[in-house]
Amino acid sequence: MxxxxxxxxxxxxxxxxxxxxxxxxxxxxxxxxxxxxxxxxxxxxxxxxxxxxxxxxxxxxxxxxxxxxxxxxxxxxxxxxxxxxxxxxxxxxxxxxxxxxxxxxxxxxxxxxxxxxxxxxQPSAENVRELIGASAGMHKVQHNIRIFAASNSSVLISGESGTGKELAARAIHEASIHSEGPFVRVNCAAIPAELIESELFGHIRGAFTGASSNREGAFNKADGGTIFLDEIGDLPLALQPKLLHAVDEKTITPVGSSTAKAIKVKILSASNRNLAEMITEKTFRQDLYYRLNRVHLHLPPVREREGDIALLLDYFLQLFCKKLQRTETTFTRESITILNKYPWPGNVREIKNVIERAILSCDGEKQITPAHLPSSISTGQLATENQKVQTSTDLFKQEQNLITTVLQDCEWNQSKAAKALGITRNTLRYRIKKYGIHKNET
Ligand SMILES: Nc1ncnc2c1ncn2[C@@H]1O[C@H](COP(=O)(O)OP(=O)(O)OP(=O)(O)O)[C@@H](O)[C@H]1O
Ligand SMILES: [Mg+2]
The missing domain is CATH 3.40.50.2300 (Response regulator)
Known part of the structure; x- marks a missing residue:
């Protein structure tokens, strides 16, 4: 734009x-x-x-x-x-x-x-709404998603388990000009090695025992849209040359066929395995790696996303209260402290699961206390891990406090608060997100 x-x-x-x-x-x-x-x-x-x-x-x-x-x-x-x-x-x-x-x-x-x-x-502009996060790291991710969506380059998405790689892939597709086209995900880790080729490229009738009819492959299904090769690190070495060929030539040849078909797809792939290491171990081809990794999107682990834990906690709390039709539930102050300190090795998925279970187990009580959290979290054994977050810059705190105070003074009426701060409501919303400010039990 x-x-x-x-x-x-x-x-x-x-x-x-x-x-x-x-x-x-x-x-x-x-x-x-x-x-x-x-x-x-x-x-x-x-x-x-x-x-x-x-x-x-x-x-x-x-x-x-x-x-x-x-x-x-x-x-x-x-x-x-x-x-x-x-x-x-x-x-x-x-x-x-x-x-x-x-x-x-x-x-x-x-x-x-x-x-x-x-x-x-422009609040209605194509911003990547589903990817919750206001930390610097997530801003960068959201920014890159918009940029990568606009180009034709293949994108390799890396990040620990549960950091949102699949969600990011869908967001790239949705922000691209092919968003009307199909989005096809292939989980390379879940398909038996001998079936992957047919899964990706399709096969013709009689290509192998059991191939009783023609079958369309994932690339074909994704034509005009996006193919998402998930867990690409699990793609058998023997199949990598064929994928390389398809990526280079932008054509596919079904198993058993000798005719190549031209296709137009955006290729996204993801892995939580260390592909660079796999290249040295010769379990992943370097040339394929470079084709898939024209641009690279890295999703930082939650423990490095300053301020995002609070946002995610709130987001999933509201989501599940609604979904499970529970009345408004809140965290006790103690729970909040514990949850914010926990390093979340399972990242966003772990936060999501913990909140869902907590809401189910506190049935009717309206407050999530430490007793509703898994003991590995509530005992706080890992609490020292995240102490760094506490020493966030004074500046960050100062700005955060200012906005929080004004919001409190205005009883969380954003229009009033924006007026008091001399900024627009959209700017205020941006800052609320940026500083991870949310209405606590006060
Ligand atoms: N920033 C986010 N905002 C909201 N929900 C998120 C975010 N990141 C991840 N999630 C949710 O967390 C869960 C895990 O995300 P996802 O499946 O994309 O992770 P992943 O990186 O692909 O993990 P894995 O490597 O284990 O496959 C999903 O339910 C997803 O919707
Ligand atoms: Mg995934």
């Missing part, structure tokens, strides 16, 4: 670099060397987002912010700041800036924040 970005930065080298980064991401860029010039341009043009340095002479970024809030409050403003003046950037957030970036600017982070600003602005 092409956007017009107004870039205001007095350091001409940085301005040039950022301009190039934004242009190569497909945006139109308007540049200005100080706040005054920026405001003048803003009056003439209608940028979709504004990226402004904070400290500039004679007119600084706060003046740009003030102008924007007055004249175009719906346009997200992102502050650029030197490390030393982060405090000012935080104040700017109070005044309604969408977010801030510290210098030196990380290009990926810049594009990510912009993408988020756009989605926050």
């Amino acid at each position: 092409k956007q017009t970005i107004l870039l205001i930065e007095d350091d001409h080298r940085l301005r040039r670099i950022l301009q190039l980064v934004l242009q190569s991401a497909g945006h139109e860029v308007l540049t200005a060397a100080d706040g005054q010039e920026g405001i003048t341009i803003w009056k003439r043009r209608e940028p979709d987002a504004v990226l402004t340095d904070l400290k500039m002479e004679p007119v600084d970024g706060l003046a740009v912010l003030a102008f924007g809030k007055q004249h175009a409050p719906q346009v997200p403003i992102i502050m650029l700041t030197a490390f030393g003046s982060v405090q000012t950037a935080v104040l700017a957030m109070k005044d309604g800036a969408f977010d801030y970036l510290t210098k030196p600017v990380d290009n990926d982070e810049l594009l990510l924040i912009l993408a988020n600003a756009m989605t926050a602005r």
Whole structure:
């Protein structure tokens, strides 16, 4: 989606670099060397987002912010700041800036924040809704899903068990231009080795004993859509050359047939096994690996997703209360503490299962106490593991507290809170997600 970005930065080298980064991401860029010039341009043009340095002479970024809030409050403003003046950037957030970036600017982070600003602005835009998470790691995943969906490259998805690889594959398909086409998943680990070839490419009648009729393979079924080769690490070595051929030539040949058929599919694959290691062990072909791994999507384990545990707990709590038709259930403070500290080796799937069981076992009591949790979790043997999370940056906490306090003051009325903070409701929602803020039992 092409956007017009107004870039205001007095350091001409940085301005040039950022301009190039934004242009190569497909945006139109308007540049200005100080706040005054920026405001003048803003009056003439209608940028979709504004990226402004904070400290500039004679007119600084706060003046740009003030102008924007007055004249175009719906346009997200992102502050650029030197490390030393982060405090000012935080104040700017109070005044309604969408977010801030510290210098030196990380290009990926810049594009990510912009993408988020756009989605926050257009709540109905194709954002990857089902993939819950507001941590930096999950923002990156969501951002990459959108980018990878738009290209034809094969995507290899990695991540520990339960991190959401399959969900991510479906999200890529749904965000792609082939979303109307089929999504076909093949679980390479679940099919007997001797049947995989036929499963993937189909067979013709009489191809082997028992092949009493023609059979359509998964690639054929996925034509015009997406094929998802799940647990690709379990694909027998003997079959890998044939898959390589299909990927390279974009054709398939059913077992027993000599005619190749052209197909158009987007190829996604996933594995929780270490494929690089398998290549050294010669159990996975390097050439196939590179074909499947044109781009790589990594799903971080839950223990590395700061703030997401709380979001996921809340999400599954509501989901299962609804699904199991239980009245509104909440966690006791003690349970929350325990659940937030637990390192979740089984990742999102484990969270999901634990919450479902807890709701079932606390039948009618309305509160999930530690007694409703598996003993391995409630005894907290693994609790020290996640102590790091407690020392999250002061800044993060500071912003989180600010928003939480205002929300509490406004009795969780988001419209009121947004008004009090001087930001739009969409920006507020973005921040609630980003900081993992949720209404607790107070
Ligand atoms: N970010 C998320 N938000 C909401 N639900 C999620 C998220 N990630 C995973 N889930 C849910 O958790 C479960 C496990 O996810 P999924 O099957 O995609 O994991 P996986 O990485 O493929 O695991 P495995 O390697 O074991 O196959 C699913 O029920 C999925 O819907
Ligand atoms: Mg899976």
